[in-house]
Amino acid sequence: MQPYIEVSQLSKTYGNHLVLDQLDFRLESGEIVAILGANGAGKTTFLQTLLGMLRPDQGQIQLFGQPVSALKQQMSLRGKIGVMLQQASLPGNLTGREHLQLFSAYYPAPMPTADLIANFGLASFIDQRFSTLSGGQQQSLLFALAMVGKPQLLFLDEPTVGLDVAARQAFWQHIRAAAAAGISVILTTHYLEEADQLASRILVLKDGHFIADASPTALKAQSLLRRIDCHSSLDSALVASWPYVRQVEVIGANPSADGEGSQRLLIDSEQPEQTLRQLLALDLALSQLSVQPLSLEHAFLQLTANQGAMA
Amino acid sequence: MNSPLHQQVTESTAFTPWLSVRQRLQLLALEARMDALSLFRTPGFVIPSLIFPVMFYLLFGVLFGQGGQNVYLLASYGCFGVMGPALFNFGVNVANERTQGWLAMKQIAPAPVSAYIFGKICSSLGFALIIIVLLFSVAAIFGGVRLETHIWLGLAAVLMLGTVPFCLFGLWLGLTLSAKAAPATVNLIYLPMAFLGGLWIPIHLLPAALQQFAWALPSYHFSQLAYQVVGVKATATSWPHLLAILLFCLVMVALATRAFRQTTNTRQ
Structure with a gap:
């Protein structure tokens, strides 16, 4: 046809x-x-x-x-x-x-x-x-x-x-x-x-x-993903190993200058409530928290990346 | 690509007409009817187009006219009266319909462009006929104009046919101008062209240089043909004027065709 x-x-x-x-x-x-x-x-x-x-x-x-x-x-x-x-x-x-x-x-x-x-x-x-x-x-x-x-x-x-x-x-x-x-x-x-x-x-x-x-x-x-944006001293590799967490991005990592050893983490999670519980339990000093749906563009970039990985 | 099936398809579509003759005639009639309906439902077009030539004739031909001018002015304002609607119906409406995407819709649908232009020419001619009847009535009733039947009919025929070059001129303008610029630009062309062609003031009262320039204007040749029919103030022969108008039509068709190709290839 x-x-x-x-x-x-x-x-x-x-x-x-x-x-x-x-x-x-x-x-x-x-x-x-x-x-x-x-x-x-x-x-x-x-x-x-x-x-x-x-x-x-x-x-x-x-x-x-x-x-x-x-x-x-x-x-x-x-x-x-x-x-x-x-x-x-x-x-x-x-x-x-x-x-x-x-x-x-x-x-x-x-x-x-x-x-x-x-x-x-x-x-x-x-x-x-x-x-x-x-x-x-x-x-x-x-x-x-x-x-x-x-x-x-x-x-x-x-x-x-x-x-x-x-x-x-x-x-x-x-x-x-x-x-x-x-x-x-x-x-x-x-x-x-x-x-x-x-x-x-x-x-x-x-x-x-x-x-x-x-x-x-x-x-x-893909659109179920939520992006958690926060400042935390937790190790990004540790967070990335948690269930439901798809991806963790570290922005402006500069532990020594910040005193507290805090850095900005962008965490993409399928179950943001679960991930937040763990985050808050482990890091009492966690600050500047926000949770947002992933932007369409990010969702698709991830989608294509995932499909590439599967192929 | 060159499979027998593909060739078959191309051939069969090439030889089977898309619409039957009857359907094509119906389409032409519908295009003309719809364009005329749209035109007559625009008071801003209808009222001035009907009033101006009649008002000018009443003012300069009847109220303030010196004797013997009535027939001459009937031909003049007749030309003036039918030129405008042709220029505006094409110039302004084609520009509008092009800008609003209506023309593009028709071109993607299996709508022949020729039918669109045919419809607009019909509605322009229909409108011209109304102006002619109105002006002739006013001339006969208030201007005391008495002509032989064949002269009335001859003048009407010249005025009707004479709208066609202005339809083509308007078509080219409509395909070139933006919808916003079209009304003002068409006015800027229409009024000076009427004046310089000798439709308001007899051409021999204009300076010599302008009289020479009038030869370049279709309005001048159009009015000369109308004067010849009624037998007033005409130049000796009609063929140079006919030739000039024919040439003008050819140039306009060429310009409109080029403009049409450009709009279809570079439309945003």
């Missing part, structure tokens, strides 16, 4: 900033892939390059086994994909129904307008002008437009950015329904939760590279 998307050695620079650095990527039929990354990490650039909207500096992109440049000429290839661009908006003077009507005319056998209205909960606002709709309603309509042509593959660029929690969860239902209908999805997001809720595979884009490529289950295990 041919992959839906196949990318090799893809690079893209803006000025002298390398946004995408020799990326390889495949998306198979049935996958729901989330590209996760901070704002400015290059997620949108990646997606737009896949769609032929941006020209890469180098690398090959194939959609359904055809070079991406074929999108320009082949309506049938364009008909296989549905797209929600980031912050795209429609002429505000037309109603949702009018937009659906027009977009339906682009396809030989579009999904019936009535089905779209029912499936994506558009009924209450379908006859209002686009400019009067709320952010969530606009995104639902744009999603319906992406689905008009019964696509096999959906591209969603930050589909829920700017939506409130309720609207975001409502929107996730649309994506789940599409996935349940057998449509593959590639979406970008900077919400870990969104990727976790929807994706079968999560890729983290940072400094032009995918620093992780994992299932949400692997990700979840």
Whole structure:
């Protein structure tokens, strides 16, 4: 079975900033892939390059086994994909129904307008002008437009950015329904939760590279880690040997100058309560204590490191 | 890559049209209808576009006009009246729709760009027709203009066809300008172009240098063709003006095509 998307050695620079650095990527039929990354990490650039909207500096992109440049000429290839661009908006003077009507005319056998209205909960606002709709309603309509042509593959660029929690969860239902209908999805997001809720595979884009490529289950295990930050005179090797402790990092170790022999320890633990009990029992002088969830970036760096160790 | 299956796929898609003829006609009709709806729901566009040519005609042709100017001014303000909406509908709306990502959405969807442009030309022509009917009525009722039927129709036809070069000009501007800059820039082009083309003040009242310069303006050639139809103040022959307008159209098509390629390749 041919992959839906196949990318090799893809690079893209803006000025002298390398946004995408020799990326390889495949998306198979049935996958729901989330590209996760901070704002400015290059997620949108990646997606737009896949769609032929941006020209890469180098690398090959194939959609359904055809070079991406074929999108320009082949309506049938364009008909296989549905797209929600980031912050795209429609002429505000037309109603949702009018937009659906027009977009339906682009396809030989579009999904019936009535089905779209029912499936994506558009009924209450379908006859209002686009400019009067709320952010969530606009995104639902744009999603319906992406689905008009019964696509096999959906591209969603930050589909829920700017939506409130309720609207975001409502929107996730649309994506789940599409996935349940057998449509593959590639979406970008900077919400870990969104990727976790929807994706079968999560890729983290940072400094032009995918620093992780994992299932949400692997990700979840990782996100249980907590980071204990404290000043202590305990030996870091000893702490590292305790159960549940994954890793200990020593920062600015300078025992003699500090008098007490204290140093700053960063302890990553799966059971922070257990680890804290031991720490406090053994070091009565322990100070400047804080416990925080690991940052996403740290979790993924660890994840990749662990996977490397296992392999 | 070169498996028989792959070749088959390419060939079959190359020979099977994406939409049937009937569907393509429906698409063209829908694009035109939706663009016209969107246009007519913009009061900020409709009201000034309809009022200005009529108001100018009433002021300078009827209230303060000296006799014998009525027909001449009808042709002048007719040109002025249809030029604006064509320039604005394309220049401002294409810039907006490009900036808000609507054009990009259509290009990724299997929407032919030609249908988009066709729809906009139709809505511009429809709007021009309304201005023509309005202006002709005012001229006949308040300006006492009496023309033979074929001259009324001939003038209407010239005014309708004459909007096309300005649609193309607007298209190029819309593909080049940002949404923010478009309205002001289009105004900065529209009003001087109308004035220097002799649409407000007869061209022979302008300094000689400006009269020479008018040859570079499509508005001048457009108005000369309109004057010839109604038989007032026209230069001797019409073919140099037709040729100039045709040339202008070709240049605009070339510029718009280049701008279109650039926007699709460097869009952020």
